[in-house]
Amino acid sequence: MIRPWNADPSAEFRQGLLDASCKGDIRRVHALFEILKEEDMAESSLYYCLLTETARNGQADVLRYLFDTLSDCLRPLPWKTYNYQFCLPFNYHEDNLHGDNHTSYSGLNVLLYALEGTDPPAIINALLDYGLTGNHDLNSDMSLLYKAVEMKKHDVVKLLLDHGADINRQKPELVLIKAIRSDDPDMVSLLVKHGAFTEESNAFEYALTNRRIRSVTRLLELGADINDTFAMRRNRNGDLSKVRAGTPLHRVIMARPKQPEATCSLEEMVRFLLVKGANADIVNITGKTPLQVARQRKRKEVIKIFKEFGVKK
Structure with a gap:
């Protein structure tokens, strides 16, 4: 599902860019970005919506293009844990996409939308190429690995483990018990075989x-x-x-x-x-x-x- 952009003089253009991003039309995305630069219509809320909706719709190639293009995403690697990932509005609200009061920034929702979306492994794999680590923490109490186990995303869990996620980094039994709580034997096997x-x-x-x-x-x-x-x-x-x-x-x-x-x-x-x-x-x-x-x-x-x-x- 593609979320509509708020009405304003450039709403049609923005919606076109959003539609192209969510459909994976990389050529149109590139063309519209050239116009975006010329018309000076760029803003962080637009970037945020593009990244989150592209992640939700599983368009990994478009996501890579956005990371290569958006200055807000060009940050030192790797991402810092949960305090700062890349410069995106944290207090995003779909009814206030054009507000100027975004003072706190985080990539948290991009990750959550990726896990909830149509192709989580492809999106997480792309993010791993742009600074995400297997041991990334969503907040002080929950790692990305734990969240993926909770959501039963086996392919994402394997991907994170292959990229160095340490199952026993916090409380040794925490991630494994989450798999057991869901009574997911395949997840249990995956975690144990990777050192749980x-x-x-x-x-x-x-x-x-x-x-x-x-x-x-x-x-x-x-x-x-x-x-x-x-x-x-x-x-x-x-x-x-x-x-x-x-x-x-x-x-x-x-x-x-x-x-x-x-x-x-x-x-x-x-x-x-x-x-x-x-x-x-x-x-x-x-x-x-x-x-x-x-x-x-x-x-x-x-x-x-x-x-x-x-x-x-």
């Missing part, structure tokens, strides 16, 4: 206790121990350390029965673990087996499943 910590994070613990069964399946395939009696937990200082937590069976049974966005029931997860070979005889730190914990917590349906598998104690 598994043994040194609580990712498997999170997948178990929040009942993301596809992610549990994939993590087991990638080497998680179905009978591991240790789990990673955060201490008061926020650091992760290994603690005795019982087996995955123990932890699943002890977790809250109702889990928002769980992709399987408690009973289905217990059955799955038993089918996969989970040992029901291992005791936890208090000396209880998973069945004994189920009895203690009155998990009647879980108790029935243990009986189906011949577990008696």
Whole structure:
């Protein structure tokens, strides 16, 4: 979708430039830019709209042309993290494109529009050629990699990883847990194969206790121990350390029965673990087996499943 330009004496020209950019008509874009220079109609809000809408519409060749042409984009490389990327209005509002009160600048929305658009990999790849880095931060709390994982943009995630994105740069488990929360096994595989910590994070613990069964399946395939009696937990200082937590069976049974966005029931997860070979005889730190914990917590349906598998104690 191409957004209309606000009405003014040069609105038709501007709309033509915007239409050509969004349709990928590079020859017309070039011709109109020559007129733009001659008529001295350039302004930062026009540049901003061109860049964001070109990114949204997946026109990578036009975007490259804009970066080569617009003086606002010709900045030292690489982009600085989230405080300054290139000179574009940050407080953009489509109802006030011609305001002169733009005092704060950022390329944040260009990146977000690229991720939401029709060809995210092509646009992000172009931006990587013009100073974007794999480790770019959208703000102090969120990296571009994290946002791409959140939006399930597998091709963009791979592109960022291939360009040096460090999965473990912030909290080691943060990006991987975002993939697990969405129960996206292919994203989990991609992150683990590119170095996401598994043994040194609580990712498997999170997948178990929040009942993301596809992610549990994939993590087991990638080497998680179905009978591991240790789990990673955060201490008061926020650091992760290994603690005795019982087996995955123990932890699943002890977790809250109702889990928002769980992709399987408690009973289905217990059955799955038993089918996969989970040992029901291992005791936890208090000396209880998973069945004994189920009895203690009155998990009647879980108790029935243990009986189906011949577990008696």
